[in-house]
Amino acid sequence: MNVARFDLTTLALFAAVARAGSISAGARQSHLAVGAASKRISDLEAALGTPLLYRNTAGVELTDAGQACLVHVQRVLQEVEQMAGSLSDFAQGVKGQVRIAANTSSLTQFLPEDLASFMDEHPAVRIDLEEQNSTDIVAAVLENRADIGVFADRTPAQGLLTVPYRPDELVLIAPQRHPLANSPSIAFAQTLDYEYVSLPPSTSLASRLNEESVRLGKAMRLRIQVRSFDAICRMVVATGGVGVLPRIAAEPHARSMSIRLIPLTDEWAHRWLLLGVRDADTLTVAARLLLAHLRSDEGSNV
Numbered sequence: 001m002n003v004a005r006f007d008l009t010t011l012a013l014f015a016a017v018a019r020a021g022s023i024s025a026g027a028r029q030s031h032l033a034v035g036a037a038s039k040r041i042s043d044l045e046a047a048l049g050t051p052l053l054y055r056n057t058a059g060v061e062l063t064d065a066g067q068a069c070l071v072h073v074q075r076v077l078q079e080v081e082q083m084a085g086s087l088s089d090f091a092q093g094v095k096g097q098v099r100i101a102a103n104t105s106s107l108t109q110f111l112p113e114d115l116a117s118f119m120d121e122h123p124a125v126r127i128d129l130e131e132q133n134s135t136d137i138v139a140a141v142l143e144n145r146a147d148i149g150v151f152a153d154r155t156p157a158q159g160l161l162t163v164p165y166r167p168d169e170l171v172l173i174a175p176q177r178h179p180l181a182n183s184p185s186i187a188f189a190q191t192l193d194y195e196y197v198s199l200p201p202s203t204s205l206a207s208r209l210n211e212e213s214v215r216l217g218k219a220m221r222l223r224i225q226v227r228s229f230d231a232i233c234r235m236v237v238a239t240g241g242v243g244v245l246p247r248i249a250a251e252p253h254a255r256s257m258s259i260r261l262i263p264l265t266d267e268w269a270h271r272w273l274l275l276g277v278r279d280a281d282t283l284t285v286a287a288r289l290l291l292a293h294l295r296s297d298e299g300s301n302v
Contacts, residue, residue, distance in 0.1 A: 006047065008080060010040045011073045014052070017041065018070050022059040095124040096286035101137040102129060102150035103204060106273050108229055108249040110166045111150060118293045125286045134204035141276050147287045148294075149276040152204035160276040164296040169247045170205075170269040172262040173236055173254070180242065185263040188244075189216050195223035195241040197232050209244055212268060233257055244269075 009030070017026030017037070027037035045052050052066035062070060102111055107129075115127055132140065134151035141149040142159050150165055151157070172191055174181045180191065192213060198220070199206045206225075213220045223241045226232055232243045233253040247261060254261050263269075275295055277283060283291065 006044070008077070010044055011076060013037055013040055014044060015070065015073050015077060017053070017060060018062055018066070020059075021061070023053075023055075025059075094122050094286045094289055096284050097126045097128055098148065098284070098287045098290050099128045099146045100130070100148050100150065100290075101132045101140040101146035103134045103137060103152060103273070104131060104199075104229065105152065105168055105205070105246050105249065106150040106165065107131055109168070109246055110248075110273070114294055118290055121293075122286070122289065125290070127290075133202050135202065138276060141278060144278070147277065147283060148291055150294075151274055151276060152208070153272045153274055154208065155204055155274075157274070157276055160278060161280060162274045162276045163291075165273045165275045165294055166296065168271050168273050170244050170264055170271065171247045171250060172242055172264055173233060173245055173250055173259050174242045174262060175237055175240055176258045176260055178240065178242065178260075180262060181260045183262050185265050188212055188264055188266045188269070189218070191242055192216065192218045192220060195221045195239065197235040197239065197241045197243040198222055198225050199232065200225055200227060205244065208268065208271075212266070229253070233259060 009032075013026055013030045013032065016029040017023050020026045020029065023038050023041060024034045027034045030037065032040070041053065048065070048069065050065040051063050052069055053060040054063060100115075111129075115129070119125065119127065130140075130146070134155040137146070137149040137151045138155060138157045138160060140146040149160070152168070172180065172186055172188075178194075180186060180194070188209075196209075198209065201207065201210065209220060223239055224235055226235055229245055229249050230253065232245060233250065234257070235241065236243050236259055237257050244264070250259075250261055253259060275291060277287075277291065280288065280291065
């Protein structure tokens with residue numbers, strides 16, 4: 001069967017004839033001559049190999065095949081209208097709202113500038129941004145409380161489709177007079193003899209440090225837990241302890257405080273921040289545009 005013969009004009013005409021119960025009335029609605037309309041309907045029946053209409057002096061009625069055909073024709077025409085509407089959004093400037101749940105690492109490093117550049121390109125799109133822990137972010141996306149999540153790799157994310165966002169290097173931070181301060185680089189295991197300042201255990205970063213210390217068979221010596229990167233840096237200076245933070249987030253504090261940043265040699269210290277969605281195909285136009293704006297080309301599984 002040659003589907004190319006099912007042009008949209010003929011399909012729209014058939015739907016109009018079915019609604020009006022008359023070929024002549026359908027032809028008028030479709031701005032076609034009656035003879036041309038009648039031929040189009042006959043050609044459609046020939047292509048399908050079955051009559052679609054019962055013709056009589058009072059007009060036309062749909063055959064059983066015509067009823068079935070009408071269901072499919074209406075679906076096709078609806079899809080075309082939706083396509084046209086979506087593309088007009090692109091042409092006229094996308095409007096809408098996108099809900100994002102993001103972890104602290106993304107918010108203190110990359111996300112603000114990336115969102116700002118997106119909003120410059122799409123000023124009619126409103127961003128609803130909420131900071132959460134990585135585990136809570138996954139739950140928010142799964143439960144449709146967020147359209148896009150930004151969280152650390154290794155976060156259990158079953159049920160989500162993920163794409164890479166940005167690479168993220170973790171470093172040790174220590175006061176300038178700390179015994180480790182002049183180390184060119186260091187393994188995490190070598191730091192566990194010293195007191196730590198850390199984030200709450202529910203965060204992905206604290207969870208990763210705890211997992212690694214358990215794997216090494218040596219518990220971290222937690223001196224204090226605080227809720228922000230800035231607070232970690234301040235408490236490291238005040239207590240003489242050490243901490244682990246993303247490099248880009250820690251660099252501004254290193255310039256303003258008496259702390260050193262020391263690269264960690266552990267493989268896990270080089271991680272990815274991920275973007276997660278439930279189903280990319282069901283996102284709004286605005287959310288799809290933002291996902292494309294944020295995503296990295298490396299390692300995508302969407």
